[in-house]
Amino acid sequence: MSPRGRPRAFDRERALTEAMFVFWERGYEGASLADLTGAMGINPPSLYAAFGSKEALFREAVEQYSATYGSYTPRALAEEPTARAAIEAMLRDNVRVYVDPAHPSGCMVVLAATNCSPANRSVCEHLGELRDHVRELIRTRLRRGVEAGELPEGTDVEALGGFYATVLFGLSVQARDSAGLPELSLIIDAALASWPGDPGSAGNPANDTGAVSTSDTAPAKS
Secondary structure, three states: OOOOOOOOOOOHHHHHHHHHHHHHHHOOOOOOHHHHHHHHOOOHHHHHHHHOOHHHHHHHHHHHHHHOOOOHHHHHHHHOOOHHHHHHHHHHHHHHHHOOOOOOOOOHHHHOOOOOOHHHHHHHHHHHHHHHHHHHHHHHHHHHHHHOOOOOOOOOHHHHHHHHHHHHHHHHHHHHOOOOHHHHHHHHHHHHOOOOOOOOOOOOOOOOOOOOOOOOOOOOOO
């Protein structure tokens, strides 16, 4: 047995999770050292000893977010059988996370560092690189869709990928502004109605061939 009065061991994983929630809710610059240490249950020297700096803590918190709440995008794009199903699952799965009242709303990677002082520019750039990675994952999945005949030949993958990335990131902002699941679901419906080759999507700039898609347009699994 431990000697009576011995301090409880530091739970680094729990402390990191609490820091993640603070950064997610308040943003990098809005999260003060007092906010972080209070949520983590440690003092400033312990924070620096365990994580090195506030920015290093933030980067670890973003990694934890990406591996948990932020993992739905790569999962949907890798696992769904068609490009359209992958995009739909990406949007619908993420939006359920964005509005879940059990944690801060929206997406941490979108919201935690939209504006930074020059001293913290590296934080903004880090999240910008992560968003660029999401855009490329989407475009890669769309390219596979074109190769498989799920999208019309000649589809502008760059434009279409940018469009669905913009929808994804915009849903995060809408959720932070208190939009609910029904409202956000209607936005997703409208975005999916622009899928190249779908009936009613004529004039979509991402589809310059007028070809009819052979993609399976069944809704993504929930």
